Amino acid sequence: MQHFLPNGQVLLVRPALLEDAPALLALFRQLTMETDFLLMTRQEAAELTVVDERAFISSLSNESKHLHLLAMVENRLTGSITIKQSDLKKEAHMGQLGIAILHEYWNMGIGRRLMTTALRWAEQHNELEIIHLNVFANNERAIQLYRNFGFLEYGRLLQGFRQTDGTYGDSILMSKRIKNG
Numbered sequence: 274m275q276h277f278l279p280n281g282q283v284l285l286v287r288p289a290l291l292e293d294a295p296a297l298l299a300l301f302r303q304l305t306m307e308t309d310f311l312l313m314t315r316q317e318a319a320e321l322t323v324v325d326e327r328a329f330i331s332s333l334s335n336e337s338k339h340l341h342l343l344a345m346v347e348n349r350l351t352g353s354i355t356i357k358q359s360d361l362k363k364e365a366h367m368g369q370l371g372i373a374i375l376h377e378y379w380n381m382g383i384g385r386r387l388m389t390t391a392l393r394w395a396e397q398h399n400e401l402e403i404i405h406l407n408v409f410a411n412n413e414r415a416i417q418l419y420r421n422f423g424f425l426e427y428g429r430l431l432q433g434f435r436q437t438d439g440t441y442g443d444s445i446l447m448s449k450r451i452k453n454g
Contacts, residue, residue: 294326354387405448
């Protein structure tokens, strides 16, 4: 799906492929350098290999269960979004969402485009009824994006994460019902 960004560049949203593994690994490593809003640390990301990234892509390649989309701007990988359906039968109605975008591409509508595309996919999914996510309580930009898409806070994990400097922060649990069960 093609879109135009405010700066005139073309955004392409497309499924991830196994051959995207090197670029996805580089993206993820860069993201851990740019922000502390991800659960994985820079050191953990540095230890990942292309083989690990291919395994991650493969784990989400069952498009009837999971979604893994990439945001490409002028052939450059700038972000990704995933929705992973639970493998457990009693939780098959729920999907876990994750999204990340390079800092230099914030405020260009990429997150909104990825969210729109992912939620449309989820609405067409046979089993998914609820999408949920965890977000750091100090990540106000992401929280606002999720609220704009109708996600509601349903709980907090007090001291749910510990930064590398030893400080703690809360995780906010959010969800959105996309269809009635």
